Amino acid sequence: MTHTPERDAPALPWFRSSYSSSGDGNGCVEVAITPGTVHARDSKAPDGPRVRQLA
Template sequence: MTLKRSAGNASALEWFKSSYSDSSDGNDCVEIAATPGTVHVRDSKNTQGPRLAFTEAQWADFVTYTSKP
């Protein structure tokens, strides 16, 4: 994982969450925003809070790992 302090305006990113996020609290999940070369991740309950940034390869590895049974 790479933690980058990201300058800039988070509202300029197009954030979305998984269609599988169907909990009793619709904000109880993470949101991602993909940009060329980077995938940004934030807490949907704290959209102005800290964000994580992953390279595309790191994100793909994470998704592959977490989708294994």
């Protein structure tokens, strides 16, 4: 897994994981899937750190 700074990341098609939601909209993980890579970020800090896992 690697960290991708916001300034180095292209626009990605983010979606919120329904599994991670507690029902109140807090504590969610957002995921973006691209060919060969899965990206994840904290929905409360979309401009913060991200991780990516190469498939």
